[in-house]
Amino acid sequence: MNPASASSDFLALLNANQGILHRVCRLYCSDADDRQDLYQEVVLQLWRAFPGYRPTAKISTWLYRIALNVAISNLRQRTRRPAPERLGDVPPEVAPPPESGPDADDLADLYRAIGRLSDVEKAFILLYLEERTYEEMADILGITQNNVRVKMHRVQDKLRHLLTQPV
Structure with missing residues (x-):
């Protein structure tokens, strides 16, 4: 080439x-x-x-x-x-919402919760939000599909917990 x-x-x-x-x-x-x-x-x-x-x-x-x-x-x-x-x-905890509109507060809360995840957990959430299949996630992250399923379930639970906790 x-x-x-x-x-x-x-x-x-x-x-x-x-x-x-x-x-x-x-x-x-x-x-x-x-x-x-x-x-x-x-x-x-x-x-x-x-x-x-x-x-x-x-x-x-x-x-x-x-x-x-x-x-x-x-x-x-x-x-x-x-x-x-x-x-x-501006500290990330009080940063303005990334967008304006009716869902801006929810989006800001989501980004704050994602910011509290580990580096690897953030990668899982990013790929999930990008609607990547478990097969694609496994290929990108270099792990098995079964491992992706287990870790994804744990990350989603942790994110749900973070979203319900007061900041």
Whole structure:
């Protein structure tokens, strides 16, 4: 594959699947600047991995796998060396709802509850909200379908519990 063709193929892939990448970044970063930084890091890692992509795998599986691995690694790095508080930052607990409208409060509550999940649990919820099948989840996460079912049930129970707890 020539470099110009690879570049245009990659850009077409990226443009067609930006939603996946933005959703992963939104789930793992509450700050807009952090989300943008994570998005750029995900794109860089996708570009590096692109020559090794084999069309036998679903493109969404490949994208999710890389994006989730980068997001989880990024989150772990950020928690090891926490950034100093900047003036004007709004803590995630009181951040404004991501959208306006009648369901905005429910959506904000959901994001706060998801924010309290572990890194891996967030990945399960993201894939569930993306309406991925258990087979796709197993492929993306590198575990068996049965393990996906068990873990998904536990994560849903935990999320229900978090949503009913007062903040």
